[in-house]
């Protein structure tokens with residue numbers, strides 16, 4: 001009897017240990033890549049898909065982007081707690097912390113008013129990237145905007161004002177009250193061993209105003225506190241490397257942490273990338289590098305990749321810039337889809353918010369998506385088009401023209417062309433309708449139906465840790 005009891009005890013200890021081990025290493029989770037197409041609303045995806053197909057010589061409409069082949073799809077409600085039409089700060093906070101917040105606010109709770117430093121110091125929300133670092137996982141953030149811009153910043157910084165990217169942008173009271181700018185928060189990040197890979201633009205936010213930019217001799221840093229945060233970041237831990245151009249990027253070796261800042265401000269739009277002085281890697285090249293480095297550091301990781309300038313193309317009224325950046329984002333998704341086995345991790349592709357892009361008229365099949373709706377003599381649905389106009393337009397923005405020009409004489413596929421807008425505005429605005437989310441792999445079944453944007457956090461958490469967040 002006594003002997004059997006001992007055996008039972010041994011068996012239960014063994015199964016307990018096995019359960020603990022299984023919980024620590026869930027089979028179906030651990031590698032998570034979150035792609036954000038900034039401003040990539042559903043209309044942008046439809047038009048971007050056609051452009052991608054036409055660039056491959058097809059008619060385009062039948063083309064499928066890589067992420068459109070993912071099985072799990074949802075519609076996502078993007079509003080901020082205080083705004084019907086949101087911005088990237090509030091929306092990325094929802095995705096990366098699990099809680100919606102106010103417009104302009106980064107990873108702080110909804111009680112914190114915009115620009116209120118005192119409230120901000122009490123309102124921190126932990127981010128998934130911080131939780132991954134605390135768990136000892138590898139982490140990376142890749143973007144084409146400044147790395148201190150709203151979407152990437154929400155993953156590692158907490159600020160009541162998205163524009164506080166460096167100390168020069170902050171009011172004196174906020175600095176005195178103890179709030180820190182976003183670039184400084186990255187360098188002083190204290191979870192785990194810090195973010196392992198950060199790639200994007202925005203050197204000026206890290207450099208003092210006395211230091212000349214390595215790529216542009218007419219530009220200097222923006223910091224007024226005299227800190228060279230790039231030097232500080234490199235010195236604060238061993239095996240940290242900073243690069244700023246393609247040559248440096250291509251020479252990176254080893255497993256150490258990398259800060260790659262390829263432009264003084266935002267990186268180039270994909271269509272302008274070849275003209276860059278120092279050379280810039282593409283979003284797909286940066287994603288490849290980040291996956292290599294993160295997979296070498298730890299088998300579990302969180303990588304956030306933002307196609308950040310889709311949004312900027314739209315704001316400028318340029319579908320040419322925005323849609324080519326959608327194609328570049330999809331190329332980066334294709335890299336992750338090849339590298340991450342669906343049983344080992346999760347790929348989630350979504351947008352933070354939409355834009356006012358409109359895809360309208362009756363262009364025939366295979367018509368260039370940046371082209372014009374031709375006049376069909378005596379034909380056309382409803383009122384026959386008697387007037388030639390671009391297929392794509394915006395509800396508002398810098399492309400508004402009055403009176404309407406004769407589009408038959410205008411090349412709407414010219415890179416400098418701005419799509420027409422109904423209401424004149426310096427900058428085209430975001431749109432308030434739902435965006436889509438596409439997911440494949442571990443926990444992807446959580447992406448379904450009509451979701452609140454902050455519910456995506458639980459999906460990402462489950463993909464990373466193999467269990468629901470507490």
Ligand SMILES: [Zn+2]
Pocket residue numbers: 039088311312315430
């Ligand atoms: Zn925007």
